[in-house]
Amino acid sequence: MLIYTNEKPYGCDVCQKRFRRHGHLKSHMLTHTNEKLHRCDVCEKSFADSGNLKKHILTHTKEKPHQCDVCEKRFAQSGHLKTHILTHTKEKPHQCDVCEKSFSRSGHLKTHMLTHTREKPHQCDVCKKRFSKSGNLKVHGLTHTKEKPHRCDVCERCFAQSGDLKKHTLIHTKENPHRCDVCEKRFRTGGNLKAHGLTHTKEKPHRCDVVCEKKFSEVGHLKRHMLTHTKEKPHRCDVCKKMFSRVGHLKRHMMIHTNEKPHQCDVCEKRFREVGTLKRHMLTHT
Structure with missing residues (x-):
C-alpha cells in the first residue's frame, strides 16, 4: 500500500528546488539544460516534458475529451476542467497569508x-x-521579434497573442459571453466583467505606494497612473519614433500610418479608426 506524505526527498543541485518523485526531478532538470527531447510530428515543435507534448498534440487534433457535468463545456486537459468547475462552485481554496485574499x-x-x-x-x-x-x-x-503568429480567419488581422485573437473574434461574432450577476450587463471579456464588478463593490485594491497613495480599482489604471510620476513613455512608434506612455495610445497612433479603420457602422458601412468616433457617428442615424 502506497503512503503519501509531504516529504520531498529529491533535490535539484542547481536551484535547490525539491520534489516528491525522482521522475519530476528529472523533468525539472531539463529546465536548466534547455534540452527538449520530445518533438511533435505535425509541426516539429519540441518539448522538455512528454506530458507537455501530449497536451500540445490536442491543439492539432482539436480533441476535448474532458466534459463539465454542469454546463457540458468540453476541455482538452483535465486540469482545465478542474479549474472550470470552480466557476460553478465559486470555491477559492487558495488564500494569501498576507492580505487573506482568496483565489480559485x-x-x-x-x-x-x-x-x-x-x-x-x-x-x-x-x-x-x-x-x-x-x-x-x-x-x-x-515586441522584439515583431512576430504575430495568430491570424483572424475573417479579416486576416494578425496578433501576437492567442488571447488577443480570441477577444478580437468576438467583434465579428458580436458575442458577449460574460454577464454581471448584479445588473446582468454583458461583456466581451472576463477582464472587462471583473473591472465592471468593482463599480458595484466600490473596491479599489491597487494603491500608489510611491508618491500620492491614490487608489485604483484596476492594476492597469495604477500602472498608467505611475507614469504620471515617472514621466516615462515606454512605447515607441517604429515608423516615426514618436513615444507614448500607454500602449493603447501607440496602437491608435499606428492606425495613422496603416490607415486602418477597424470599426464599421452596421447601418451605412462607413468605417472609423476609433470606437468612440463610431459611437458618435451612430447618433446621426438615430
Whole structure:
C-alpha cells in the first residue's frame, strides 16, 4: 500500500528546488539544460516534458475529451476542467497569508504574492526588462521579434497573442459571453466583467505606494497612473519614433500610418479608426 506524505526527498543541485518523485526531478532538470527531447510530428515543435507534448498534440487534433457535468463545456486537459468547475462552485481554496485574499487557482495565488514581494524574477535577454510573470515576458519578447503568429480567419488581422485573437473574434461574432450577476450587463471579456464588478463593490485594491497613495480599482489604471510620476513613455512608434506612455495610445497612433479603420457602422458601412468616433457617428442615424 502506497503512503503519501509531504516529504520531498529529491533535490535539484542547481536551484535547490525539491520534489516528491525522482521522475519530476528529472523533468525539472531539463529546465536548466534547455534540452527538449520530445518533438511533435505535425509541426516539429519540441518539448522538455512528454506530458507537455501530449497536451500540445490536442491543439492539432482539436480533441476535448474532458466534459463539465454542469454546463457540458468540453476541455482538452483535465486540469482545465478542474479549474472550470470552480466557476460553478465559486470555491477559492487558495488564500494569501498576507492580505487573506482568496483565489480559485494556486497559480493565481503565486502571481498575487509577487504584488507583496515586488519580485520580478523573469528578465528579457534583449533589453533586460524584468517581469513578475513568465507569460508577460513571453508576450514582451514578441515586441522584439515583431512576430504575430495568430491570424483572424475573417479579416486576416494578425496578433501576437492567442488571447488577443480570441477577444478580437468576438467583434465579428458580436458575442458577449460574460454577464454581471448584479445588473446582468454583458461583456466581451472576463477582464472587462471583473473591472465592471468593482463599480458595484466600490473596491479599489491597487494603491500608489510611491508618491500620492491614490487608489485604483484596476492594476492597469495604477500602472498608467505611475507614469504620471515617472514621466516615462515606454512605447515607441517604429515608423516615426514618436513615444507614448500607454500602449493603447501607440496602437491608435499606428492606425495613422496603416490607415486602418477597424470599426464599421452596421447601418451605412462607413468605417472609423476609433470606437468612440463610431459611437458618435451612430447618433446621426438615430
